[in-house]
Amino acid sequence: MSLFIAAINSGSNGNCYYVGNQQEAVLIDAGVSCRETEQRMLKLGLSIKKVKAIFISHEHTDHINGLVSLVKKYKIPVYITEATFKNSNPKIDDKLLHHYAGAEPIKIGTLSILPFSKYHDAADPFSYVIEFAGIRVGVFTDIGKVCDRLVKHFKQCHAAFLESNYDETMLERGGYPLALKNRIRNGNGHLSNKQAAELFIKHKPAHMSYLLLSHLSKNNNSPKIVKDLFESIAGNVKIVIASRNKETGVYHIRQQKANTKLKTTDALEVQLSLF
Secondary structure, eight states: OOEEEEEEEOSTTOOEEEEEOSSOEEEEOOOSOHHHHHHHHHHHTOOGGGEEEEEOOOOOHHHHTTHHHHHHHHOOOEEEOHHHHHHHOOOOOGGGEEEOOSSSOEEETTEEEEEEEOOOSSSSOEEEEEEETTEEEEEEOSOSSOOHHHHHHHTTOSEEEEEOOBOHHHHHHSSSOHHHHHHHHSSSSOOBHHHHHHHHHHHOOTTOOEEEEEOOOSSSOOHHHHHHHHHTTOTTOEEEEOOSSSOOOOEEEOOOOOOOSSOHHHHHHHHHHHO
16 A cells, blocks of 8 residues: 655645545645646646545645636535635635635545644645555645644654755845845745754654655755755655656655664764754
């Protein structure tokens, strides 16, 4: 038994993440067009007919831009909080609309999706853990800061999409207005490379096999910086950089034995050298 995961797109130009098994799947967010979602899933050999639900993390355009057309064409149920719905108001048939409040898992066939609240500058933002047969995949993006809830769920995951949005030096020296810089780094914006790496070093579960670094800033980060940083601390975890321009591969997530290649003490020594 296993889960299959892929980033259809990841970045401020659109976010969409696929998690599923052999029978059914869910999309987390629908921020790219229906046509682009179809084409990229087709390239990956993923059937949109297996998608039984779309979960919307929050109302920002890069997470909902393709939602209405995708739902209209394929009649896929949408799970969204009432506050997020009110702040985005997508034109969706009431029969396909499901509100949730978080804290309780939602069953989609054999999949279990657990929403939990996060820090972000949106009406009612949520992250997710998708579980099947004891295998857990987290979708942790658009997060202002690491909180106890994130730590708790990250420690249980066999794979995760984790935001690594900006390099602190690039943001500080870049051309964004000060107000926008502060919005990004004020605890309700996005996770920096350093924050993401610290979470990974301190709380990486021994059974984690894949980490997909997600939502990289176009102007304040680079795939090379993120890849170099995380590969230096990865141990046996496979590091993937999710692109803002194309889909990732499809990754097969299984349960596996504890990974002990990089011990905690070693990781902390690496952390000191990096930061």
